[in-house]
Amino acid sequence: MTGVGSPHVSRQKADCVKERAPRMCRSRSSTAGITGQRSAPPYDRRVRRFAVVVLALFLFAGCSSSGTKPQADACQYVTEGDVSTAFGFPVTRDVALSAQSHQCVFHRSSTNASDALDLVSVNVAKGPAAVNAFKALTGDPSVTVVDASGSEAPPPPAHQGVPGLGDGAVWEPDLPQLVVIKGDTRLDVILGGPGNTDQAAATRLAAALLPRLT
DSSP states (O other): OTTSOOTTSOOEEOSOOOOSSOOOOOOTTOOOOOOSOOOOOOOOHHHHTTHHHHHHHHHHHHOOOTTOOOOOOGGGTOOHHHHHHHHSSOEEEOHHHHHHHTSEEEEEOOSSTTGGGOEEEEEEEESHHHHHHHHHHTTOTTEEEEOTTSOEEOOOOOOEEOTTSTTEEEEETTTTEEEEEETTEEEEEEEESTTOOOHHHHHHHHHHHGGGOO
């Protein structure tokens, strides 16, 4: 797969791997630990049920080590119109939650209480941590997951590949989330809400955003 390493790359610790709960992560070539972790902010009742999804992705992207580029501002790459076109329903950017989660978060604009819980969140991360996290999701043997004590942990299961996006892409149905790598940039489209599991819509959105990533 182009842009994310080769079988000849020496084995190394993954800078960061997303888990259900926060985990420490580091590079074997560096003693730097996690930077950028924050306690979960108080979310309003409308999104509290899905805050774990947003927070998990924030922690996943927020881990960094020496040489890792700063996380990008996702809102510079995506608009309400982009999300509405891809998903087929109107959305409104949630400015407060976007600032709290360091992602670009949109909620469905609807008078129906259940529909209004639907969320679409976009995250953009750059650098070695972003690449290694994607590699771990694909089961790449060149990266190793470590737990909070620094001990080697079982790798996450390899996820379903999605062809035709960037240098590689995987779909995680249990979140659900689409993760795409392009060079050293990782794009995440994460969904929240009852029944909001449209992989095709997430793929359409990612395809629209990828040309804007440099």
